[in-house]
Amino acid sequence: xxxxxxxxxxxxxxxxxxxxVNCSAQKLSVKGxxxxxxxxxxxxxxxxxxxxxxxxxxxxxxxxxxxxFNSITPENVLKAEIVQPAxxxxxxxxxxxxxxxxxxxxxxxxxxTLIWHSQLPPFVEAITSKDSLRxxxxxxxxxxxxxxxxxxxxWDVVNEALNEDGTYRNSVFLKLLxxxxxxxxxxxxxVAAPHTELYYNDYNIEQPRKREGAIAIIKQLQAxxxxxxxxxxxxHWHVGKVPYRDIxxxxxxxxxxxxKVMITELDLEVLPRNFSGADVSQRMVNSPEMNPFPKKLxxxxxxxxxxxxxxxxxxxxxxxxxxxxxTFWGVADGDSWLNDWPVKGRTNYPLLFDRNYKPKEAFYRLxxxxx
Ligand code: G3I
Numbered sequence: 001x002x003x004x005x006x007x008x009x010x011x012x013x014x015x016x017x018x019x020x021v022n023c024s025a026q027k028l029s030v031k032g033x034x035x036x037x038x039x040x041x042x043x044x045x046x047x048x049x050x051x052x053x054x055x056x057x058x059x060x061x062x063x064x065x066x067x068x069f070n071s072i073t074p075e076n077v078l079k080a081e082i083v084q085p086a087x088x089x090x091x092x093x094x095x096x097x098x099x100x101x102x103x104x105x106x107x108x109x110x111x112x113t114l115i116w117h118s119q120l121p122p123f124v125e126a127i128t129s130k131d132s133l134r135x136x137x138x139x140x141x142x143x144x145x146x147x148x149x150x151x152x153x154x155w156d157v158v159n160e161a162l163n164e165d166g167t168y169r170n171s172v173f174l175k176l177l178x179x180x181x182x183x184x185x186x187x188x189x190x191v192a193a194p195h196t197e198l199y200y201n202d203y204n205i206e207q208p209r210k211r212e213g214a215i216a217i218i219k220q221l222q223a224x225x226x227x228x229x230x231x232x233x234x235x236h237w238h239v240g241k242v243p244y245r246d247i248x249x250x251x252x253x254x255x256x257x258x259x260k261v262m263i264t265e266l267d268l269e270v271l272p273r274n275f276s277g278a279d280v281s282q283r284m285v286n287s288p289e290m291n292p293f294p295k296k297l298x299x300x301x302x303x304x305x306x307x308x309x310x311x312x313x314x315x316x317x318x319x320x321x322x323x324x325x326x327t328f329w330g331v332a333d334g335d336s337w338l339n340d341w342p343v344k345g346r347t348n349y350p351l352l353f354d355r356n357y358k359p360k361e362a363f364y365r366l367x368x369x370x371x
Contacts, residue, residue, distance in 0.1 A: 035363075036070040038370055042320040044108050046071030046327030048265065050335055051094055054101040060357035061331050071108035073264070073327055074098045075337070078111055079119040083144055087123050087136070090143060099151050110264075110327070111152040113201065114141050115185045116159035117171035118280055125172060133176045138188055145192035154197035156232060156264070157189045158182050158217075162202055164277070166213030182217060186226040201232035201264055203278040206243055206250040214250075218257050230324060232264035236278040239270045239304050248315055255322035263316065265329040267350035268308055269338055270301055284342045297349040305349065306361040313366050332357050 035045045047069045053061045054072070065072070076082060077094040084090050102109035115137065127133045145155055161182060163169050173181040182200075189198050200221075205214040214231060221228045231254045233247070251261045265278070272290060275282060284290065293301075316323055330336040332353035339348045352363040 034068040035366060036068060038367055039326075040070075042317060043323045044071040044325040044327075045069050046073060046108070046110065046264075046325055047331050048073045048075040048112075048327065048329045049098065049101070049331070050075050051077055051098075053331060053335075054098045056101075061335070064331055064353060064357050066105055069107070069328075071110060071325055071327060072098075072102050073110040073112045075112075075330070076119070078144070079113065079116065080124065080140060081119045081121045084140055085121050088139070092147065095148075099148050103151055108154070108325075109148075109152045111145065111148065111155040111196075113156035113159040114145060114189060115157065115173065115181070117169060117173065118160070120172070127172065127176070130176045133172065134184075137173070137177075137181065137185060141185060141188040142192045145189050145196070149193040149196060152193065152196060154199055154229070155189055155193060156201040157186050157198050157228075159201045160203065161200075161217065162205070162210055162213040164204060164207070164210055166209040166211070166216070168213070179220065183221055183224040183226045186221055186228060187224075190227050197229040198227055199230045199232050199262065199264075200228060201234065203234040203236050203265070204276065205231070206233050206246040208246065208249075211246075211250050211253060215253060215257065218254070218259060222257070228259055230260035230262050232262045234278060234329075235263040235266035236276075236329070237266075237268055237308075238273065238276060239268050239301065239308055241276070242268070242308050242312060244311065244315060247312075248319070251315075251319045251322055255319075260324040261319070261322050262325040262327070263323070264325070264327050266312075266326060267329045267336060267338060268305055270297060270305060270349050271338075271343075271346055273342060275342075280341060282342050286343045286345055290343050291346040293349070294347045302349070302361055306365045309352070309362040310365040310369060313369055317369070328352065 039045050047065060049072050052058050053065065056062055077098050083092060083095055099109060124136055127136065161169055168174050168179050186198055200217055202214060204210050218228055218231060233250060254261045316326055328351055330351055332355060333349050333351050334355040336348055336350050338350050339346055352360055354360055
């Protein structure tokens with residue numbers, strides 16, 4: 001979106017946000033001006049980092065991260081296939097740098113994720129005995145969560161354990177250990193990282209049937225005296241199709257169980273797709289129709305994106321007493337996983353900052369909601 005157009009079409013924004021709208025991404029790094037500052041009394045504002053970003057290899061991203069966000073999640077480097085590529089062989093070279101970055105910059109560090117059916121090292125997929133899988137799980141949690149105790153402030157203990165109809169996903173964990181693997185994982189995480197928040201995290205759990213599944217998990221944990229502090233609604237939604245009512249009902253329903261709610265992987269897809277969610281095994285073939293905006297997103301769509309983000313944040317603010325964090329899944333459009341999924345090599349525009357790390361209209365709307 002050309003900022004001049006924002007000025008013409010949004011005189012209101014222009015008047016109240018003059019100082020902000022006019023400034024470059026660089027000026028946005030001025031202390032006290034960022035999203036994290038605007039929403040300070042409401043909830044944390046997080047972002048997911050790739051390895052270039054937490055290693056300081058991208059100066060523009062680095063500046064934005066420090067100015068706009070007060071929480072970070074590793075996009076990939078704490079996943080099992082990376083930290084334990086072979087049985088008992090741990091590789092913390094990247095995750096240590098991620099955690100150091102967070103500690104150095106005083107950010108609320110999220111661990112993502114301990115037990116997930118995806119991005120597992122091949123040796124886990126090959127396990128056929130209950131005892132071996134149980135041993136993998138307990139060692140993995142003890143070693144990984146234990147290493148960062150006191151530094152990582154919250155763990156996605158179990159990720160994406162549900163099917164769309166709310167039943168338990170038939171993962172290697174469910175097949176061999178039954179649904180108690182979830183309770184065991186939370187209990188083991190509580191021992192390994194005693195002062196760390198523990199979360200269940202999933203996509204589409206705002207949708208009624210899957211929401212019931214998440215409620216069942218929370219109740220299962222509570223009935224077994226396993227601590228769960230919050231539930232993460234991932235928030236991979238689509239422009240023009242954001243399920244506001246389902247989201248609100250879910251926030252209320254989860255909070256009623258005594259857990260906090262987080263939006264953990266927020267992005268808004270703007271390109272065509274015929275399904276919702278974030279099941280990485282679902283793929284579509286590339287074609288010009290599937291990649292309609294390789295150079296620039298039309299202003300009309302940029303506007304829709306901004307309006308959806310604004311409406312979402314108004315909803316989050318309405319329920320700020322129940323929400324502890326809103327995390328975007330990536331810093332800027334060029335970093336987003338949605339450029340390569342469900343279609344490889346698309347040009348997508350799902351975040352608040354463009355490929356040059358410049359703020360988009362959506363950013364200004366979120367900045368100005370509370371003014
Ligand atoms: O590490 C290899 C690299 O060696 C290789 O050169 C490159 C070639 O494509 O691939 C690299 O691995 C990729 C990895 O991201 C790191 O960039 C994988 O192919 C790619 O599949 C993987 O995608 C990640 C995806 O999870 C995999 O499940 C995305 O970056 C990441 O954003 C995404 O995040 C998930 C959350 O963890 C859970 N919720 C859904 C969300 C979106 O799928």
